[in-house]
Amino acid sequence: MNRTLGIFGALALLCTAPAAAQNLIPQPVSVEWGEGFVALIPYRVIEATHGELAPLADYLEGAIPGGRVRLTLDGASDLPAGGYRLTVAPERVVVAGRDYGGVWNGIQTLMQLFPAEVYSGSTGTPSAQFTLPVVTIEDWPAMEYRGVMLDVARTFVPKEQVMRLIDNIARHKINKFHWHLADDEGWRIEIKSYPRLTEIGAWRGGDSPVFPVYGEWDTKYGGFYTQDEIREVVAYAAVRGVEVIPEIDLPGHSRAAAIAYPEILCGYTPDLTASGGYDTRNVWCVAREENYAMLDSIIREVAALFPSKTFHLGGDEVETGAWRACPHCKALMAERGITDAARLQDIFMARVIEIAARHGKNAGVWNEAAAGGGIARSTTVWGWESLAAAKRVAADGYPTVVCAGEYFYFDMRQSPRDIGHIWAGIVTLEKVYSFSPAALGFTTAAQANLRGVEATLFHELGLENGPGYVDYQLFPRVCALAEVGWAPATRRSWDDFERRLTQRSPRPGGFDDAPSHLERLAAMGIAYRAAEPVPDPGLARLKTPAVSFTSSMTARERDPFSRVSGYSGAARTTRSVGEGDWLLWTFAEPVTASRIDIKTGYDHLQRGGVPVGRVEVSYDGSTFETAARMHDLKATLTPDRPVKAIRIVSESPYNGETFTIIQPLKIR
Numbered sequence: 001m002n003r004t005l006g007i008f009g010a011l012a013l014l015c016t017a018p019a020a021a022q023n024l025i026p027q028p029v030s031v032e033w034g035e036g037f038v039a040l041i042p043y044r045v046i047e048a049t050h051g052e053l054a055p056l057a058d059y060l061e062g063a064i065p066g067g068r069v070r071l072t073l074d075g076a077s078d079l080p081a082g083g084y085r086l087t088v089a090p091e092r093v094v095v096a097g098r099d100y101g102g103v104w105n106g107i108q109t110l111m112q113l114f115p116a117e118v119y120s121g122s123t124g125t126p127s128a129q130f131t132l133p134v135v136t137i138e139d140w141p142a143m144e145y146r147g148v149m150l151d152v153a154r155t156f157v158p159k160e161q162v163m164r165l166i167d168n169i170a171r172h173k174i175n176k177f178h179w180h181l182a183d184d185e186g187w188r189i190e191i192k193s194y195p196r197l198t199e200i201g202a203w204r205g206g207d208s209p210v211f212p213v214y215g216e217w218d219t220k221y222g223g224f225y226t227q228d229e230i231r232e233v234v235a236y237a238a239v240r241g242v243e244v245i246p247e248i249d250l251p252g253h254s255r256a257a258a259i260a261y262p263e264i265l266c267g268y269t270p271d272l273t274a275s276g277g278y279d280t281r282n283v284w285c286v287a288r289e290e291n292y293a294m295l296d297s298i299i300r301e302v303a304a305l306f307p308s309k310t311f312h313l314g315g316d317e318v319e320t321g322a323w324r325a326c327p328h329c330k331a332l333m334a335e336r337g338i339t340d341a342a343r344l345q346d347i348f349m350a351r352v353i354e355i356a357a358r359h360g361k362n363a364g365v366w367n368e369a370a371a372g373g374g375i376a377r378s379t380t381v382w383g384w385e386s387l388a389a390a391k392r393v394a395a396d397g398y399p400t401v402v403c404a405g406e407y408f409y410f411d412m413r414q415s416p417r418d419i420g421h422i423w424a425g426i427v428t429l430e431k432v433y434s435f436s437p438a439a440l441g442f443t444t445a446a447q448a449n450l451r452g453v454e455a456t457l458f459h460e461l462g463l464e465n466g467p468g469y470v471d472y473q474l475f476p477r478v479c480a481l482a483e484v485g486w487a488p489a490t491r492r493s494w495d496d497f498e499r500r501l502t503q504r505s506p507r508p509g510g511f512d513d514a515p516s517h518l519e520r521l522a523a524m525g526i527a528y529r530a531a532e533p534v535p536d537p538g539l540a541r542l543k544t545p546a547v548s549f550t551s552s553m554t555a556r557e558r559d560p561f562s563r564v565s566g567y568s569g570a571a572r573t574t575r576s577v578g579e580g581d582w583l584l585w586t587f588a589e590p591v592t593a594s595r596i597d598i599k600t601g602y603d604h605l606q607r608g609g610v611p612v613g614r615v616e617v618s619y620d621g622s623t624f625e626t627a628a629r630m631h632d633l634k635a636t637l638t639p640d641r642p643v644k645a646i647r648i649v650s651e652s653p654y655n656g657e658t659f660t661i662i663q664p665l666k667i668r
């Protein structure tokens, strides 16, 4: 296939060669700078020597402003998978890939030789500044698996944004997109044989039987992908050399599915006292034979949509209480001679792994599912709980993807003042970059089992932090992850990485500097995290007037109400807030304040508070009037008179938890 659009050649300009000056990320294996720069011809002449590279020729056509480029699979067969040779010479640019992904990777390196504008979508006539350095690059990845996981269950991410994310990670030579499609809070993929999974399970709040959590408390919220949309995303990713790995999280994390099809749950009537009458069980019954027929049908439909050989079946954080209470599960345990109910998970996982195999897939699981050692060693295991857990599964002989929380959970905070979870600590950019299997004590045998690395974005905090959240959490940490997966630790230097990320690099001969990588991210339209957030100066000057706090609920011993009245921390009650429950702050003296912030639920996460309700104010301590409504578990008052008391009256039957958290008032 030959796409000749013009006849002029490129022009070589004689200048001194740049030092390793193009700020390439991830850092290639070998770069040999030649003499001078090549000025681009003002139109594209893109040629692909193999029919299968046609999508890449089309991609490049829309991606660069000019130049004569040959894409080929010839001349790189000696390189490892994903490898490429890129030569920029006056007569033409050649991207020779070991395979399709190799050509993609070479194209991405080529694009980093351009000014950052190449990413801003303007592929018109190149200006005089559009010059490429003469160079030969030979390059291949250290790790086969370089992934990003997105949870679309807690916060739904529309198809277009998923594709945008895939594009942006693929530009960093990330080659796997792990799509977390079902969890407690939503089922996001159309299953034709079980339509209620999305008719009911894709929506929460409003008139849905799935109760609201994590924001959008008083509206019906959700979404799902039709099978056609899934195919579209998979095809879009394939053009970019990205394999899409679906995940249906089993047998736990399945509340949305269980609300749509309650018969999948264990066969007993649960005690609903702490949960406002909701059945919150989220675990498939192991002993119910019909469950496996249903799962066969679900797995068959999902498997058919994804060309990936890998099918992630979940297996994390299974709440075994239901199994222990279930007469059928207990009978199964007796029959198999199992005394620990947790081991029922081995039986369940073996069944679904076998179903996946029947539909042509190798299973993937989270590390807990491999804890018993009872599942097949062909199963890829994602080591997420900790570095130690990742080491353990790798040492146990499982092909391992490392996504250990303390390195690769990008829902963690990037600094103490940032948004995010904290359970795995602060995950700074430098921490991500520091990951090195050898230095962190993976044995040689364990290292041989590593498939690679993956960043995960679990998405409980998406709704409350708005549309920029995904970019903010992922970038620039994905840039560090990309280099960790691509370049062995022996070839990496934090100082050098940080320089390439943040500093421009001068180019001789009067040409524009090579952009910093952050400039490229900006040109891609990524709302990356640029710096640590500044503290709110008002917080240091909060008032703490004497106040008493009471409620219709009682506090548990460990987190008493005195924490709220003492402004020292959060209190936690012994049950979910229900309709008519109240929280009351009474000041010793009326308080003059310009602003009072009221917050319930976790400090960092919209969960466990008062979702719907009114906020009443009293100026005399006896008559109350409604002054605000709870929104996103919080409210703000700007009183024009001294306030004697504040009362929250709940109008929601349930908050999705078995407790309610109350934060101290912030009074300014």
Ligand code: TNX
Residues within 6 Å of the ligand: 316, 317, 366, 384, 409, 411, 421, 458, 459, 460
């Ligand atoms: C643990 S990661 C989970 C997720 C949460 C995440 C929050 C995993 C396999 N389970 O359900 O969203 O922590 O960081």
